[in-house]
Amino acid sequence: MIQKLSAWFEERMGWKPIWTALALRNIPKVNWLYTLGSATLLVTVNQILTGILLTIYYVPSPQDAYNSVAFITNEITAGWLIRGLHHWGASAMVVLAGLHMLRVVFHGAYKFPREITWFTGLGLLAVTMAFGFTGYLLPWDQKAYWATTVGTRMLEVTPVIGDWLLRIARGGEELSAVTLTRFYGTHVWVLPSVLLLLLGIHLFLVVRVGISAPPTPKETDEKPKVWFE
Numbered sequence: 001m002i003q004k005l006s007a008w009f010e011e012r013m014g015w016k017p018i019w020t021a022l023a024l025r026n027i028p029k030v031n032w033l034y035t036l037g038s039a040t041l042l043v044t045v046n047q048i049l050t051g052i053l054l055t056i057y058y059v060p061s062p063q064d065a066y067n068s069v070a071f072i073t074n075e076i077t078a079g080w081l082i083r084g085l086h087h088w089g090a091s092a093m094v095v096l097a098g099l100h101m102l103r104v105v106f107h108g109a110y111k112f113p114r115e116i117t118w119f120t121g122l123g124l125l126a127v128t129m130a131f132g133f134t135g136y137l138l139p140w141d142q143k144a145y146w147a148t149t150v151g152t153r154m155l156e157v158t159p160v161i162g163d164w165l166l167r168i169a170r171g172g173e174e175l176s177a178v179t180l181t182r183f184y185g186t187h188v189w190v191l192p193s194v195l196l197l198l199l200g201i202h203l204f205l206v207v208r209v210g211i212s213a214p215p216t217p218k219e220t221d222e223k224p225k226v227w228f229e
């Protein structure tokens with residue numbers, strides 16, 4: 001039955017090469033450190049799903065933001081769980097992406113032919129941190145307000161364009177309703193779009209180029225030169 005169904009779809013969609021490339025590709029003998037990219041991916045999916053659910057009740061205005069977050073946490077069925085998963089997932093994503101990057105550095109996996117995977121990875125790390133920065137303001141409590149006041153104030157010390165950057169980030173001289181909607185729009189539309197684009201290229205290349213094998217000592221007769229011999 002399953003075989004028949006599979007053949008029916010294959011005749012109409014020709015999906016076998018895609019399945020073969022994704023699920024049946026050869027990979028070198030690797031270790032647990034190579035699961036850090038997939039762990040980051042899992043947390044990313046968690047952030048997208050729980051983030052979408054949070055937007056159903058969250059209201060991005062200074063009058064309602066704090067109360068809407070309190071409502072999600074205290075009143076809605078499993079609201080505390082969804083918010084908790086999103087809150088802790090944000091930190092986990094930063095830590096896992098950082099560890100994944102360290103693995104890539106220590107294994108030299110950023111070298112030819114994986115430079116584009118590396119650069120899209122750098123973009124993903126920047127996007128991950130921008131998610132954290134913009135998301136922190138959204139509960140609109142004292143901690144969020146003052147952390148963003150300090151965070152945006154840092155932009156002001158940029159030479160020449162500092163004033164301009166501060167006004168772009170805050171949407172004016174001070175933090176206001178404009179800042180909140182600006183951060184919200186960036187958090188739920190701009191950053192996810194950039195993330196999906198970069199992630200698409202990143203994962204395409206992981207499949208297309210293949211995962212690098214763990215580095216081994218060079219197979220050569222020449223002994224390394226040491227100063228004490």
Ligand code: HEM
Pocket residue numbers: 033034035036037038040041044097098100101104109110114117118119120121122124125128199202206210211212213
């Ligand atoms: C949202 C963040 C990210 C996700 C979801 C992600 C996902 C993945 C996955 C699933 C793999 C294949 C498995 C593995 O090697 O662990 C991978 C490989 C790779 N990633 Fe990432 N990654 C992210 C961020 C980064 C960052 C920050 C860098 C470095 C700046 C990076 C550079 C690479 C490179 C060079 C490879 C190829 C590794 C190899 O062939 O051995 N990635 N990524």
